[in-house]
Amino acid sequence: MSQPFRTEKGGRIDRAEELTFTFDGEELHGHAGDTLASALLANGVHLVGRSFKYHRPRGILTAGSEEPNALVGVYRKSDQTPNLRATQVELYDGLQAISQNRFPSLGFDVGAVNDLLSPLFPAGFYYKTFMWPKSFWDRVYEPIIRAAAGLGKPPKNPDHDTYGNLYAHCDVLIAGSGPSGLAAALAAAETGAKVILCDEQAEFGGSLLSETSATIDGKDPAVWVAYAVARLGAMDNVTLLPRTTAFGYFAHNFVALAERVTEHLADPDPRLPRERLWQVRAKEVVIAAGAIERPMVFPENDRPGILLADAGRTYLNRYGVKVGHKVLVATACDTAWQAAFDLADHGAEVVGIIDLRESPPESLVAIAAARGIRVEAGCVVTGTLGRKRVKAALLGRLMTSGQVASGGQIECDALLMSGGWTPTVSLFSQSRGKVVWDAEAGAFVPGKSVQKERSTGAANGLYGLEASLADGYAAGEGAARAATGKSAAIAHSRTSGGEAGSGGTLGALPHDRNASRVKAFVDYQNDVTAKDVKLAVREGMQSIEHIKRYTTTGMATDQGRLSNMNALQIASGALEKPLTDVGLTTFRQPFTPTTFGLFAGISRGDFFDPVRKTPSHDWAVAKGGLFEDVGQWKRAWYFPENGEDMHAAVERECRTVRKSVGLFDASTLGKIEVVGPDAAEFLERMYTNPWKKLAPGRCRYGLLLNDAGYITDDGVIGRLADDRFHVTTTTGGAASVFATMEDYLQTEWPDLDVWITSTTDQYAVAAVQGPKAREVIAPFIEGIDLSAEALPHMSVREATFCGVPCRLFRISFTGELGFEINVSRRHGKMMWETLAGEIEKHGGAAYGTEAMHVLRAEKGYIIIGQDTDGTVTPQDAGMTWAIGKKKPDFVGKRGLERPDLKAENRKQLVGLLTRDPKIKLEEGAQVTILENPATGTPAEGHVTSSYFSPALDRTIALAIVKNGHALEGKTLYVPMPEGSIPVEVAGTVFYDKEGARLNV
Amino acid sequence: MKRYSFLELAKNAFSAHQNWGRQWRAPEPKAEYDVVIVGAGGHGLATAYYLAREHGIRNVAVIEKGWLGGGNTGRNTTIVRSNYLWEESAALYNHAIGLWQNLSQELNYNVMYSARGVMMLAHTIHDIQVAQRHIHANRLAGVQNEWLSPEQAKDYCPPLNISKNIRYPVLGAALQKVGGTARHDAVAWGYARGADDLGVDIIQNCAVTGIRRSQDGSVEGVETAKGFIKAGKVGVVTAGHTSVVMEMAGVRLPLESFPLQALVSEPIKPAFPCVVMSNTIHAYISQSDKGELVIGAGTDQYVSYSQTGGIHISNHTIDAICELFPHFRRMRMLRNWGGIVDTTPDRSPILSKTPVPGLYVNCGWGTGGFKATPGSGHVFAHTIAKDEPHPINAPFTIDRFRTGRLIDEAAAAAVAH
Amino acid sequence: MSDLLASDLVTPDAGEAPLLGLASVSILKVAPLTRFSFRARTASVKKAGAAVGIPLPIKPLTSETATKRAALWMGPDEWTLLAPEEDLQAVVTGIGSKLGSEPHALVDVSDRSEAVIVTGEKAAWLLNTGIFVDLSQEAFPVGTVTRTVFHKAPVMIWRIGPDAFVVEAWGSFMDYVAGLLIQCAQELEAA
Amino acid sequence: MLLIYCPYCEIERAETEFHCGGEAHIARPSDPEKTTEDDWVEFLYMRSNTKGIAAERWRHIHGCGRFFNAVRNTVSDEFLNIYKTGEAKPDLEAFAREAGK
Ligand SMILES: Cc1cc2nc3c(=O)[nH]c(=O)nc-3n(C[C@H](O)[C@H](O)[C@H](O)COP(=O)(O)OP(=O)(O)OC[C@H]3O[C@@H](n4cnc5c(N)ncnc54)[C@H](O)[C@@H]3O)c2cc1C
Ligand SMILES: NC(=O)c1ccc[n+]([C@@H]2O[C@H](COP(=O)([O-])OP(=O)(O)OC[C@H]3O[C@@H](n4cnc5c(N)ncnc54)[C@H](O)[C@@H]3O)[C@@H](O)[C@H]2O)c1
Ligand SMILES: Cc1cc2nc3c(=O)[nH]c(=O)nc-3n(C[C@H](O)[C@H](O)[C@H](O)COP(=O)(O)O)c2cc1C
């Protein structure tokens, strides 16, 4: 049960609550309030992972989301989530974690041989080799490279957790809750502005949670945090979101947040989402994301046990964990000294403070002296010893010559380092703002705001508690004023301690080692060393973007937050150009890796896309009907009976329609009501056909082109009154036809007095088709005369069906006597069931889309999108008859006049009959002149529709064929892998060419 | 040029890699070139390379406003395939496939062309019809493409969810086995190194700001950030910026530039063996040799030169990926970026002479030109050198929009990448 | 629910059990209604109002209610007119006789949409799981009506009370909309 | 996801409620019969594709349904002006000068 590195007291963990967890199967203990990282460290575990390329042993480096080494897999419900940062995984009882990228074990990893071979693997090595023998690439080299790369393993099972979403609006969004973020929140909230405060950590407070040597308003910083959070929590206008990362800053102040809702719980309620996406539109954004500490680039700076100094301090003060018993501190910056002091005060032995600077501040040296800590100024670490944990560090003394003299060796079991601080400008950069160099801070800081945003505190390059607080209050006030015009007075806090520390260094440190032998890491996770960056420059990679892509520095899961500045400095040196001329690479979203499920959210299963059903749906399901997806609609495809296969079912359905009667659900067709005195004029301009003379009560087939001249849609249009038309469109075209009409209406012809209304969902439509159609509907239709004389083919009437109003069309897509009855959707089920019952009495049957396709193909009626593909003109489709020749204009008329649309040799719609009537062509098969064309001979066209036709008792097909209309009667070929199929070119109408069956 | 090989790598290991030379120079521009190529993307660099290698025209400069390969070449999802519908397109992309197969050896630069197969899913009957049409047309054209049942598709790509109970179940797939991926940056670098070695000057950080025309209207040279550069011929290969550059010569084009986004996951061990594309539900995915899942998202709906886009685009792509590969739902997005794609009305490129004598343009590749890089450069070099198109790119004129002789891959419901 | 706007018109379907009934939010199906899409140029708007018995709102995104009538602003020349199921013909006749030959369009869309009433303390929260619109009372006061998008479906929302919204979707989208609302509300059942 | 002001609804809404209709002020030739091949291809396909200040059409498709025009900087994606269909094209150069400052 012992946690040998746990302090006696202090920290924010709950010592009363002990938790058990496992790491690589070993049972360990920690406390509530721990992260996995702090709990591992409490147990003295530093070695937690292996690096990407060289498989070097790696330990926990940081205490935050920028952690590059301590990536683990965590098991839950017998599956694991890879690449979680141990520094962000909150401990819960029973947590099971595993290390990654090692085989067979973390302690002994065969991949570590890469480290020995590393001289062969400098940056970009794979571009230079693996080219011979050529065939080895796919079979040998690439598989090896792929297997070596990658960190964790992907989960094995589908994820059953859910992910939530919330759209939110606020006046001020504050990302980050350190002193500056909290101050900003207090100041903004006090004005009454709507505030959202988020922080990626489990608790609010940021750096204050590990600050023990300062006070705010005379209170311990943590106490002040508690007070501030309580105050904010009590206000209605404030939303507090801990465990919530602002990960994406998009255009127009749209910020995406990822809230981790249950991951920290041992046994979460399954009804809760695992994570929630907040899509926030903020009038003003305050970025209070703080700053992170920079590693120092010295040889072997990557051994387990080497941490950032501030991380060491955080583990101590916040989690009650000493990172070691004998701690060495290497720094170029004041802040690390405090870590040394705090550790010493908790009884750790601080074996030395090595400061790069010739003369660190007197005050610090004095405090060190008082604690008896050895101080080495003007010194650097030039190497470290120890494989799985640091054992000692080599000391180097900087000489005036710039050389380094060996200064011996210092034993330690942990090494804390600080190269200074890097403001977190990721979000600012995402907002498209440009950073500027702040020489004093030695860092890039946010420049001019591009969006309604301001950075504050350490993120703005302001170090020092008092300054951060003051800046935060000002940012909060300013943001609230900008958002709402309101302001309020709020007392600013007074602090003691927490002064800004100065100092810092960038780039690789000098050393006295054999440069070609040692590795000083810049990007830990991707194993990019200082040498690699220099090599890239030597090879002509002059842009920082090239250096990034050639070496992969900054491309790891921390996206360069730790490495960029050091890489930049090294590049700048190698290029002999000032750092500011080299510039940074682009920060992109997400700020930290963000779960796919969060983006996908609720869009899964049936909710992936709306499932649109017609009122006959349940009936069709009960009947055993099968469905096909057409756009978002589910359409009944065919209705097998008694174990029929598709072919048998479709054949039966077709025969039934031709013999007696069939019932078909046409509800999915788009419907548009065109109303107004200029309705006919409008249709006249939209469709190819003439409309003005169409009498009320009659219908006409309409063909719609785009202005380029190609067919885009079709449908039957009925004139209900002088000023009212009922337009139908294809199922898939409904939305786009409506949008196209609105476009012309609003922007080209706004003077027309006509309006269009979509009525697709207003009506359920049943098509009753077949010789007995009239008998079937007659009992239910009232108010009109159904006789052929009174209601000829292509008519429309308003009537009632079983007493409810309906629009009755006498039209046909089958070539048989047919009616389409439109009743309001609510009565659709009643209508369908009534008719379904009735057709049975007449030996009829319901039929689906497949039979509908066959029946219409027998008649040569085209399906837009199947027999046409966006390159087909009315002439091509043999539909010149649909063009109103006398019309001065219609959409597409001018397009049709273009040379190629009028050219000879265009592909035209024809019928095809296979010589062998049993052979059914494949849709999409190509049509050629030669029986066996040489490879590379372009085809004459392709088969667009192909079916077995029960009416003809043979197969039929439609095809688009070059010059097809002139080829009627000729033999062409459809070459298939198994041999060429001879076909005869025919007209497109196969059945009842005279249309006798229609007009009964 | 120092040749690259394993031996060379081993030799250099002894000298701690101190002796590698530059892969390309950083020359100052000369006053005059025979040919100036504007834009050092893959297509521009390949054009320069083939001008020098195939046509002996070595007095060539490639002028790049940023860093070479930093345009769409550096930000695409690297899908390579040639199973396009129309014979014109299939010929063009297949020409490229032929060149891809030997590109590493030819350039002596490993571009990691990986023929792991590209599988295009069908989710509806219409999709099947379209896929079959492609397969049959491709067979006649000599382009490899085959049909897979859902079970065969799953065999080829084990993570694929072929359950019948998803919203848009997989009904089958078209597979092009010679399709795959390549290392996008290496393609640019390899061509740059090859072209540089043949004497081509690659001038980076030097935007072209004007195109100067002589009295007779023909091209005289380009104005740049580094002054005027005289040129006998100018080839514009600037992808998303083509309208901007061509306007400098007074040439209007049927182009719109849209943001197209892509994203990568965190790196994981090999989990995805091939490339899968679904046009119907908008998902494009493969796994890079580094281990990230590389995922292509859609275009935003408005013209933008911002190289970013909206989150709803990523949402819609990732939801599709998670339906097809539900165990990736717990994976995480590492980085999301955008490029600027220049799209034509028929979704086919323009590789053509222009109304301005001596001015040539190679553009309109939209969301899918990476795969064509070698082929495009090859035939464009021919067009410039001979002042007439190579038979393969002869149909890809600007004039086709006037005459209506489109090569409409979009209308034929073909797919983007 | 008596203090709700239009509560004499938009009423829960008595025959149907609530789709969702949590302490913090409930979802009730709305009984059938007469709905019209009315389109006209500005000059005719007053007359149309007189014909229906309610002024047509001119201010964007607002609604007017009167006994058994409501008029919802949909666009600068578009209104949705609501009336009890049995008043369909009355509205047609009323407008027809008042406007005569003045250009306008009146289209019966009674059954194009289905509606639910979402009420309760968490109603706005629930809608915001899929709707981008700012539903705070300041930004979206009682009476506000708008078309928008709920996840992947177009919807219309109309605030009829501080914690009550009418959510309409085209009939074929209602399974999706109601289904998702119910699913998104699941977490409210957890602690 | 852009935030777009609809001049008819008089409110800002998310981009997902809108449909972008491409470059604005490309009028369909009023007499197509007499329009030359070149003018027709201009109308059909040729676009300025401006980098910088451009006028474009939007439709509040999931709102009031109205088309309107917007001036947007295609580099920053910032909207500079929004006006109703039928109103004159604003002086884009002036916006460009302003943005250049
Ligand atoms: C996200 C995304 C995914 C994609 N996925 C695929 C895919 O999977 N498969 C596929 O085949 N294709 C894909 N593409 C398309 C493909 O990337 C492009 O078609 C292709 O890379 C274009 O290459 P290019 O050389 O023509 O253009 P680019 O690489 O963009 O090069 C153009 C160059 O011109 C330069 N330039 C511009 N203006 C000037 C000027 N005034 N002066 C000087 N230089 C200038 C630019 O800086 C740039 O470097 C994708 C594109 C994107 C954005
Ligand atoms: N050299 C120095 O002396 C020095 C350097 C740096 C910091 N400091 C001290 O640190 C403090 C800085 O205060 P501060 O408030 O600016 O920063 P902070 O580090 O205290 O707080 C930043 C907070 O932002 C959170 N955060 C970062 N990115 C986020 C994101 N994308 N989404 C959500 N949360 C995010 C972090 O988790 C953290 O809690 C001061 O007290 C200052 O004295 C001093
Ligand atoms: C195929 C491919 C793979 C990539 N893999 C990574 C990666 O592993 N890590 C990373 O940070 N970025 C990766 N990127 C993205 C680049 O970092 C970068 O975002 C992209 O080249 C666009 O450039 P920009 O973001 O600088 O504008 C990859 C890009 C591509 C095209």
Ligand SMILES: [Zn+2]
């Ligand atoms: Zn609007």
